[in-house]
Amino acid sequence: MDTQSKPPKLMDRVKATMRVKRYSPRTEKTYCYWIRFFIRFHGMRHPSGMGAPEIKAFLEHLAVERHVAAATQNQALNALVFLYRHVLEQPLGEIGEFSRARRPRRLPVVLSHEEVLRVLSHLSGPMHLMGTLMYGSGLRLIETCRLRVRDIDFERQVITVRAGKGDKDRTTLLPTTCISSLQKQLTTATHQLEYRLHHGQVPVTLPHALDRKYPNAGISLAWQWLFPASRPCCDMDGKVVLHHVHPSAVQKAVKHAMRAASLPRPGSCHTLRHSFATQLLNQGTDIRTVQELLGHKSVETTQIYTHVLGKGFAGVRSPLG
Structure with a gap:
C-alpha cells in the first residue's frame, strides 16, 4: 500500500483541526497532552472505540487519585469533548455524574x-x-x-x-x-x-x-x-x-x-x-x-x-x- 494514501494519524488530525479553528499554540499543546494522557490511561486504546464511560473513569482518576485542581479537571474534559465532537465526530451523550475536583473559593492576593x-x-x-x-x-x-x-x-x-x-x-x-x-x-x-x-x-x-x-x-x-x-x-x-x-x-x-x-x-x-x-x-x-x-x-x-x-x-x- 502506498504510504501517501494512509490516513493521517489521530494527533495530526487533532492539530490540523485546531489550527483550522484558530486555537492558540498553547491550547493546542495542552489539549494534545490530555488526549495522549487519556489514551495511555486506557492502555493505548483508540478513542474511537471508547466513549462516555471511559471519559468518566478518566476524570474520576484525575480527581480522586491525582488530586488535580478543578480547573485542571475541566481542562481535561474540554480537550476530550473537542476530540470527540470536532475530530472523531462521535456524539458522546451524557457522561453522567463523576467525582469533581473541589474548587476552593479563595480571594486573590492584592497589593496596595x-x-x-x-x-x-x-x-x-x-x-x-x-x-x-x-x-x-x-x-x-x-x-x-x-x-x-x-x-x-x-x-x-x-x-x-x-x-x-x-x-x-x-x-x-x-x-x-x-x-x-x-x-x-x-x-x-x-x-x-x-x-x-x-x-x-x-x-x-x-x-x-x-x-x-x-x-x-x-x-x-x-x-x-x-x-x-x-x-x-x-x-x-x-x-x-x-x-x-x-x-x-x-x-x-x-x-x-x-x-x-x-x-x-x-x-x-x-x-x-x-x-x-x-x-x-x-x-x-x-x-x-x-x-x-x-x-x-x-x-x-x-x-x-x-x-x-x-x-x-x-x-x-x-x-x-
Whole structure:
C-alpha cells in the first residue's frame, strides 16, 4: 500500500483541526497532552472505540487519585469533548455524574499602591515596563508579552489587546507614566528591525496565515513585537522567526522583585492585574467599566474584587462599630 494514501494519524488530525479553528499554540499543546494522557490511561486504546464511560473513569482518576485542581479537571474534559465532537465526530451523550475536583473559593492576593511601587522598583528595563503595564493597564502576563508596535496609541492613550482570553479584542488604559518608556521601547524595536533587515530579514511570528496574505508584514514596523525574544527560533514549519519574550522570563523577574520587596504575602504577575482592579474599584470606578478593561466575560468574575475590598456587605456595620 502506498504510504501517501494512509490516513493521517489521530494527533495530526487533532492539530490540523485546531489550527483550522484558530486555537492558540498553547491550547493546542495542552489539549494534545490530555488526549495522549487519556489514551495511555486506557492502555493505548483508540478513542474511537471508547466513549462516555471511559471519559468518566478518566476524570474520576484525575480527581480522586491525582488530586488535580478543578480547573485542571475541566481542562481535561474540554480537550476530550473537542476530540470527540470536532475530530472523531462521535456524539458522546451524557457522561453522567463523576467525582469533581473541589474548587476552593479563595480571594486573590492584592497589593496596595505603595507595595506595587516597591515591587516595580526592583525591576529594570523592559521588565519594569512590563510590570508597570500589568498594574497600570490591567493586562494579563501573556497579553503583555504579545503586545506589538501597532497596539500602542499614544494620541488616544489606549492599548489594544488583540486575541486576548477567549480570542477577544479589547482596549484598555495607557498610563501617562508609561509613555516615555514605551516610546523608548518603540525606538529599540525600530533599531532591532533595521538590524535584522540588514542581517537575513528574520520576520516576527504572525497570527494565523497573515504572512501568506501579507508577505512583508513580518518585517514591517507595525507588526514588530514590543518585547521580542533575545534570539530567533524555528516555528512549527521550520522557518526561522522572532518570537516575543517568553512569559517564564517575566514571571521569574517579577517573583524575584516581590521577594526583594519583602511583601507580607506572596504574589505573582497576576497579582499586579488584581491590584489594578481593586485600585479602580477603590477609586469609585463603575464595576462594568472595570469588567470591560479586564476583559472578563462575566461581571461575576469582576465582583470577586468587591469582596477583597470588603464592599460586598451593602453598608452593614459590625455591632462593635
